[in-house]
Amino acid sequence: MLGTLEKIEGGVCAPKGFRANGVHCGIRKNKKKRDLALIVSDTRCSAAAVYTQNLVKGAPVIVTKKHLADGYAQAVIVNSGNANTCNKDGEEMAEAMCSLVQEYTGISASDVIVGSTGVIGQKLSIDPIKEGMPSLFEGLGDNSGAAAEAIMTTDTVKKELSYKFILRGKEVRIGAIGKGVGMICPNMATMLLFITTDLAISPEMLQKAVSDEVVDSLNMLSVDRDTSTNDMMCVLASGLAGNKPITFANAEYKRFTEVLHTVTTNYCRMLAADGEGATKLIECRVKGAKTKEDARLAAKSVVNSNLVKAMIFGADANGGRVMCALGYSGANLDVNKIGVSFCSSAGTVEAYKNGCALVFDETLAKQVLSRKEIHIVVNLHDGKEEAVAYGCDLTYDYVKINGDYRS
Amino acid sequence: MLGTLEKIEGGVCAPKGFRANGVHCGIRKNKKKRDLALIVSDTRCSAAAVYTQNLVKGAPVIVTKKHLADGYAQAVIVNSGNANTCNKDGEEMAEAMCSLVQEYTGISASDVIVGSTGVIGQKLSIDPIKEGMPSLFEGLGDNSGAAAEAIMTTDTVKKELSYKFILRGKEVRIGAIGKGVGMICPNMATMLLFITTDLAISPEMLQKAVSDEVVDSLNMLSVDRDTSTNDMMCVLASGLAGNKPITFANAEYKRFTEVLHTVTTNYCRMLAADGEGATKLIECRVKGAKTKEDARLAAKSVVNSNLVKAMIFGADANGGRVMCALGYSGANLDVNKIGVSFCSSAGTVEAYKNGCALVFDETLAKQVLSRKEIHIVVNLHDGKEEAVAYGCDLTYDYVKINGDYRS
Numbered sequence: 001m002l003g004t005l006e007k008i009e010g011g012v013c014a015p016k017g018f019r020a021n022g023v024h025c026g027i028r029k030n031k032k033k034r035d036l037a038l039i040v041s042d043t044r045c046s047a048a049a050v051y052t053q054n055l056v057k058g059a060p061v062i063v064t065k066k067h068l069a070d071g072y073a074q075a076v077i078v079n080s081g082n083a084n085t086c087n088k089d090g091e092e093m094a095e096a097m098c099s100l101v102q103e104y105t106g107i108s109a110s111d112v113i114v115g116s117t118g119v120i121g122q123k124l125s126i127d128p129i130k131e132g133m134p135s136l137f138e139g140l141g142d143n144s145g146a147a148a149e150a151i152m153t154t155d156t157v158k159k160e161l162s163y164k165f166i167l168r169g170k171e172v173r174i175g176a177i178g179k180g181v182g183m184i185c186p187n188m189a190t191m192l193l194f195i196t197t198d199l200a201i202s203p204e205m206l207q208k209a210v211s212d213e214v215v216d217s218l219n220m221l222s223v224d225r226d227t228s229t230n231d232m233m234c235v236l237a238s239g240l241a242g243n244k245p246i247t248f249a250n251a252e253y254k255r256f257t258e259v260l261h262t263v264t265t266n267y268c269r270m271l272a273a274d275g276e277g278a279t280k281l282i283e284c285r286v287k288g289a290k291t292k293e294d295a296r297l298a299a300k301s302v303v304n305s306n307l308v309k310a311m312i313f314g315a316d317a318n319g320g321r322v323m324c325a326l327g328y329s330g331a332n333l334d335v336n337k338i339g340v341s342f343c344s345s346a347g348t349v350e351a352y353k354n355g356c357a358l359v360f361d362e363t364l365a366k367q368v369l370s371r372k373e374i375h376i377v378v379n380l381h382d383g384k385e386e387a388v389a390y391g392c393d394l395t396y397d398y399v400k401i402n403g404d405y406r407s
Numbered sequence: 408m409l410g411t412l413e414k415i416e417g418g419v420c421a422p423k424g425f426r427a428n429g430v431h432c433g434i435r436k437n438k439k440k441r442d443l444a445l446i447v448s449d450t451r452c453s454a455a456a457v458y459t460q461n462l463v464k465g466a467p468v469i470v471t472k473k474h475l476a477d478g479y480a481q482a483v484i485v486n487s488g489n490a491n492t493c494n495k496d497g498e499e500m501a502e503a504m505c506s507l508v509q510e511y512t513g514i515s516a517s518d519v520i521v522g523s524t525g526v527i528g529q530k531l532s533i534d535p536i537k538e539g540m541p542s543l544f545e546g547l548g549d550n551s552g553a554a555a556e557a558i559m560t561t562d563t564v565k566k567e568l569s570y571k572f573i574l575r576g577k578e579v580r581i582g583a584i585g586k587g588v589g590m591i592c593p594n595m596a597t598m599l600l601f602i603t604t605d606l607a608i609s610p611e612m613l614q615k616a617v618s619d620e621v622v623d624s625l626n627m628l629s630v631d632r633d634t635s636t637n638d639m640m641c642v643l644a645s646g647l648a649g650n651k652p653i654t655f656a657n658a659e660y661k662r663f664t665e666v667l668h669t670v671t672t673n674y675c676r677m678l679a680a681d682g683e684g685a686t687k688l689i690e691c692r693v694k695g696a697k698t699k700e701d702a703r704l705a706a707k708s709v710v711n712s713n714l715v716k717a718m719i720f721g722a723d724a725n726g727g728r729v730m731c732a733l734g735y736s737g738a739n740l741d742v743n744k745i746g747v748s749f750c751s752s753a754g755t756v757e758a759y760k761n762g763c764a765l766v767f768d769e770t771l772a773k774q775v776l777s778r779k780e781i782h783i784v785v786n787l788h789d790g791k792e793e794a795v796a797y798g799c800d801l802t803y804d805y806v807k808i809n810g811d812y813r814s
Contacts, residue, residue, distance in 0.1 A: 056762070083727070087764065121759065226714045229730070229734060305633055306632060310810050314810025319527075319528060320636075323527065324635065324636050396807075402721070
C-alpha cells in the first residue's frame with residue numbers, strides 16, 4: 001500500500017497553498033547562517049501538534065499551545081541561535097514574533113505557531129527579528145530549503161522531505177522540515193518538525209493522527225537521552241488537495257496515518273544519522289515481546305546505552321552490552337530466551353542465542369559494524385509485539401561539540 | 408559524632424581477623440596485571456550484600472546470593488578479566504571457584520562469596536584459577552592492596568579505604584576494597600565493593616544497615632547510566648572487636664550506619680573521580696525538595712545527563728542544561744522556583760534563580776569549572792529534603808575506552 005507513496009521535491013512547499021523562506025536576521029553572529037524561518041499558508045489550516053514533556057518548557061512551546069487550542073493555524077515562525085527558554089520575558093518575546101507575522105502577512109497572531117532553538121537562558125531580543133521581517137516576507141515562495149537551513153543548529157545537513165500519494169482519486173502532498181541534533185530524546189515530539197499537507201482533515205482527526213503517531217516514531221529516537229525543553233512537532237493541513245474532508249477514522253484516515261508514519265520515521269533516521277558527532281545510524285528492532293510497551297522499552301534502552309553507542313563507534317561486536325541494556329530496560333523479558341544479531345549491508349552476525357554468547361567470525365563482525373547503518377536485531381522469543389528505536393554512535397565529536405556549545 | 412572516625416591503613420585487612428591477597432593467574436594476558444583476589448576471615452562472619460537489579464545477572468551474583476542465604480560467610484574470591492555472565496556453564500564455574508577456596512582453606516564452599524568482572528559473554532576457564540590458587544593461598548596476609556589491584560578493570564587507581572572508631576569503649580575497624588569504573592549506574596549495589604569489619608553484629612541487622620544504606624550512596628552514583636550485570640556490595644563482620652553484639656536498632660547500630668555511610672560515599676567519590684575517561688568529579692546536591700525521592704531523582708538526572716557531563720568537561724557554565732535535566736527527571740518540582748549554582752575551590756557562580764538565567768562573570772565561571780571537583784548545587788525551594796548524586800565528566804577518553812573494550 002505504501003508502494004504508491006512517491007518521493008517528490010519541494011519540502012514544506014510541495015503541498016498546495018504553502019510558501020516558505022529563511023533569512024539571516026542577526027540572532028546568530030555568523031552572517032552566512034540563516035536564523036529566521038517563516039512558513040505561510042494561503043488558507044487557514046487544521047493544525048495539530050505535540051510538545052516536549054520536559055517540565056522546563058520553552059516560551060514558544062507555551063505560546064504555541066495557546067494559539068493551537070482552537071485546532072487551527074496559518075503560519076509558522078521559527079528562529080535558531082536562541083531557545084528563548086528560562087527567560088523572564090520569554091512569552092512576551094514569543095508573542096511579539098507572532099505579532100510581527102500578523103503585521104506583515106495579515107494573518108492573526110493567534111493563528112501563528114512559534115518555535116525557537118539554540119542556547120537556553122539567554123535573553124532573546126526582538127530587534128534582529130524586526131529587522132529581518134521585510135526580507136523574510138518579501139522572499140516568501142518556493143523556498144522550503146532556506147527555511148530548513150534557518151532552523152539548523154548543530155545539524156550538518158538540512159532536513160527536508162516531501163511525498164505525494166493518491167487518496168480516492170485525489171493527489172495529496174505532504175512535506176516537512178525539521179532539525180536536531182543534540183538534546184534529542186523526544187518524549188511526545190522531537191526538537192522541531194514542521195509538516196505541511198494539502199489534505200482536507202478536521203483538526204480533531206489531525207490531532208489524533210499526530211498523537212497516536214509519535215509513540216512509535218519520534219518518541220523512539222534518541223541522540224543523547226536528553227529530552228529538550230523546546231521539542232515541537234506541528235502539522236498544518238490546508239485542505240487544498242480537494243479530497244472529501246476526513247472527519248472520522250475511515251480508510252483514508254488510516255492511509256494518512258501510514259503516510260505520516262513514513263514521514264516521521266524517515267525523519268527519525270535522518271536525525272539519528274546526523275546526531276551530534278555521529279558517524280553511524282543505529283536501528284534497534286526488538287521482536288517477540290509480550291507487549292508493545294515492552295518492545296519499546298527494550299529497543300530504546302539499547303540505543304540509549306552509552307556503552308552500546310561507543311562500541312558501535314569502535315565497530316566492536318560486544319553483544320554483552322546489548323544484553324546488559326535489555327536487562328535494565330524495565331521491559332518484562334525472559335533473559336534465557338533472548339537472541340541478539342548485528343546486521344548491516346556487509347552481512348549478519350548472530351551474537352547471542354537463548355541468553356548466551358555465541359562464538360562468531362570476528363572479521364565479519366568488524367566488517368558488519370564498520371558500515372554507516374547498523375541494525376541491532378533482538379528477539380525476545382516471548383510474544384508477538386515489536387518496536388524500532390533510532391539512535392547513533394557516541395564519538396569524540398559529540399564530546400567536542402557539547403564541551404563548548406555556547407561559544 | 409563522625410569526628411571520631413579515624414582514617415587508618417590496611418584496607419580490608421585493617422579489621423581484626425582478615426587476611427587477603429591478589430595474584431596474576433592468567434585470565435588476563437598481561438602478566439603484570441593481577442587478576443585473582445582472595446579475602447579470608449579467621450572466623451565465620453555475619454554477612455550481608457546487595458546486588459544488581461539488572462535482569463541479566465552474572466553467574467557469581469546468583470551463586471553468592473545462594474551462599475549468603477543463611478546470613479554467614481567467611482571468604483571472598485574474585486577474578487577480573489572475565490565477567491562470567493551470559494555463559495552456559497557460568498554457575499558451574501562460579502561454584503568451582505568456591506570449591507577451590509574450600510580445598511585450600513578448609514572453609515565450606517557455601518560460606519564463600521564469589522565475584523567476577525570483565526567482558527560479558529566469554530567462557531571462563533577454571534584452569535588459570537586452579538593454577539593461581541597455591542600462590543594466592545600462600546601469600547594470604549596483610550595484602551589488601553594486592554587484592555584491590557586484582558579486581559581492577561579500567562580503573563586507573565586501586566580503591567582501598569579503612570577507618571577505626573570507638574563503640575562503647577571498644578575499638579572497631581572497617582575496611583573496603585572496590586572497583587569501577589565503566590557500566591556504572593548501580594541500582595541496589597555497585598560494581599564490586601567488599602567491606603570487612605570486626606564489629607559484632609547479627610546478620611539481620613547487618614543486612615538492614617546495608618540495604619538502607621545503598622539508597623543514598625551507591626545508588627546515587629553514575630558514570631555512564633549503564634547498570635551492570637555483576638554489581639555486588641558485600642560486608643563481612645567478624646565480631647572480633649569484642650563489642651556487645653548489635654542485634655537491634657540501638658545507638659551503636661545508628662553509629663555503625665553512619666560509619667558505613669562514610670565508607671560508601673567516599674567510595675562513590677573515588678569511583679566517580681576515576682570514572683572511565685573522567686577528568687573531573689561531579690557532585691550534584693539537590694536541596695529544598697518536597698520528598699527525599701524527588702531530591703534523588705533530580706540529583707541523579709543531572710549527573711546522568713551527557714550534555715551536563717560534556718559541558719563540565721569543557722568548563723562551560725551552561726546552567727540551561729542543568730535546568731533541562733531537572734525538567735525531565737520525573738521529580739515533582741516547580742520550575743519557577745529553581746536556583747542553580749556551580750561551586751568549586753575556585754569559587755561559586757549563581758547561574759539560575761527562580762527558574763530564570765542570571766548574568767554572571769564568565770571568567771570566574773571558567774575558573775570554577777576548571778577544577779578537578781565540581782559541585783552543582785540545586786535549590787528547588789519547595790521543601791526540606793535533599794540528596795547528593797555522584798558522577799563524572801564525559802570525555803574523549805570515555806569514548807576511546809569503550810569503542811574498543813574487548814581488544
